[in-house]
Amino acid sequence: MDRRSFIVALPAGLFLSSGPAHATMYFTGDAVKKALFPGATRFVDRTVTLSKEQMKAIAKAAGTRVTSAKVTALDAFSASGKLGTLFIDKVYGKHEFITYAVALDAGGGVRGIEIMDYRESYGDQIRLPKWRAQFAGKRSGQALRIDKEIKNISGATLSCVHITEGVRRLLATYALAL
Amino acid sequence: MMKAKTLKIRRYAVLASISMLALPTVAHADESLWIYTKGAETLPKGETEVKANLISRRGKADSGYVFNDLRLEVERGITNRLTVYGEVAIFNHDYATTNPDLQPFFDTQGGVGGQFRKTQIGGLDAGIKYNVLSPYKDPIGLAVSLEWDHRFKYRLDGSEINQDAVELQLHFQKNFLNNQLVLAFSPKIEWEDRKSPGIIEKEIALDITAGVSYRVAPKWYVGGEFRHQSDYLSPLDTVTGEYDPNLKPSKLPFKFGSQYQNGNYLGPTVHFAEKKFWATAGALWQISGGGEFAFNRNGKNVDEHEKVHIGLTVGLEL
Numbered sequence: 242m243d244r245r246s247f248i249v250a251l252p253a254g255l256f257l258s259s260g261p262a263h264a265t266m267y268f269t270g271d272a273v274k275k276a277l278f279p280g281a282t283r284f285v286d287r288t289v290t291l292s293k294e295q296m297k298a299i300a301k302a303a304g305t306r307v308t309s310a311k312v313t314a315l316d317a318f319s320a321s322g323k324l325g326t327l328f329i330d331k332v333y334g335k336h337e338f339i340t341y342a343v344a345l346d347a348g349g350g351v352r353g354i355e356i357m358d359y360r361e362s363y364g365d366q367i368r369l370p371k372w373r374a375q376f377a378g379k380r381s382g383q384a385l386r387i388d389k390e391i392k393n394i395s396g397a398t399l400s401c402v403h404i405t406e407g408v409r410r411l412l413a414t415y416a417l418a419l
Numbered sequence: 420m421m422k423a424k425t426l427k428i429r430r431y432a433v434l435a436s437i438s439m440l441a442l443p444t445v446a447h448a449d450e451s452l453w454i455y456t457k458g459a460e461t462l463p464k465g466e467t468e469v470k471a472n473l474i475s476r477r478g479k480a481d482s483g484y485v486f487n488d489l490r491l492e493v494e495r496g497i498t499n500r501l502t503v504y505g506e507v508a509i510f511n512h513d514y515a516t517t518n519p520d521l522q523p524f525f526d527t528q529g530g531v532g533g534q535f536r537k538t539q540i541g542g543l544d545a546g547i548k549y550n551v552l553s554p555y556k557d558p559i560g561l562a563v564s565l566e567w568d569h570r571f572k573y574r575l576d577g578s579e580i581n582q583d584a585v586e587l588q589l590h591f592q593k594n595f596l597n598n599q600l601v602l603a604f605s606p607k608i609e610w611e612d613r614k615s616p617g618i619i620e621k622e623i624a625l626d627i628t629a630g631v632s633y634r635v636a637p638k639w640y641v642g643g644e645f646r647h648q649s650d651y652l653s654p655l656d657t658v659t660g661e662y663d664p665n666l667k668p669s670k671l672p673f674k675f676g677s678q679y680q681n682g683n684y685l686g687p688t689v690h691f692a693e694k695k696f697w698a699t700a701g702a703l704w705q706i707s708g709g710g711e712f713a714f715n716r717n718g719k720n721v722d723e724h725e726k727v728h729i730g731l732t733v734g735l736e737l
Contacts, residue, residue: 336692395499396463398555
């Protein structure tokens, strides 16, 4: 292969090889349900498609962009009643999406967060329980900012910022659209 | 006689100035979205990255010119804000000019009908990069890098030189649209002390780059890049102890002498990343250039600068 062919072939090869990601999957959908709502006996689909007006309202309330109209959500129930709501969402990593789940209690406060898959080279410290625990009890309308209410992890800044923005967006979605 | 001496001084000045063109492809202290421009990020603490950066510079006053500039680099994150790096520069020359005025290429290749082909180790670089502001949570990202370079070969003709350079560079980065759109601006100043037979040069050079890149799909960024490069000097003849009478010398660190040459480049870039591997490719064409003593044609510098730079950088996270 001459030099010119190599220069052309390399990007083409990279493109063709960029199909399925080498994801680090920590939770499947079923596993994250059990992790965040261990006492739940059933889940009811609450997935919604936001209107443009709702997207604008949520973006304004959360102070962040809303790029997808579809919101995947499930209500969790036990024999004694509703336990809360589970969101499965994704935010931008540096190169790929970070998929995560947020559980809200029946009153709309954050019950827990789990990172479901993480595919970036650096930054998976956001999986640390201590970092995720900072979101516990947060509700729509409360301040939720990096370096303020949520401590940043140096070396994982992009992931910390985007997960914080994502939780803020889901809290606003819960308040305005569910 | 005086004219011949002046021409000789100019020839060495041209030769010496061309060698500094090897410097702009200095080590990158992070995953780069462009060929020359570097953003404000640094490696996380304890992480190591190895990198191969090849820039093929092609075309001067006649088309028979290729210079492949390969840098092999290792970077290490000392803290989350401080990265250190070192690299070796490997030069590959392949040119044959028919223009006797295009010096020192013509003489080095052996005159009419000659050709110069050689691969050589051109020098060593070492540097540090410190992140001051994060592009992800501060209003604008900023990093500062300081680098030392040593060259013992001219990138141009393979002759021995003794050159030390210190480079100070700022890296501004601003992200938009959930960090999917990245803008960067990297001004750099270089102080060079170069000794070659009969000539000493104290040179100040500017290398100013800017890039924009957008994540068009997971793993893929597409963008563009601009680069300006110029140098300021007057060669000192060690025999006569005189500077070139037509050029005002630079005085380090900040007193700029005469601008000897300049070149401006523009072109597209593409970046791809997997979890432990990334690659960036780009091509920058010279859009304008000049210099009072340079070989200019159609508003472009075609002796110290090239018609096009084709770059490919591959990084591997260890």
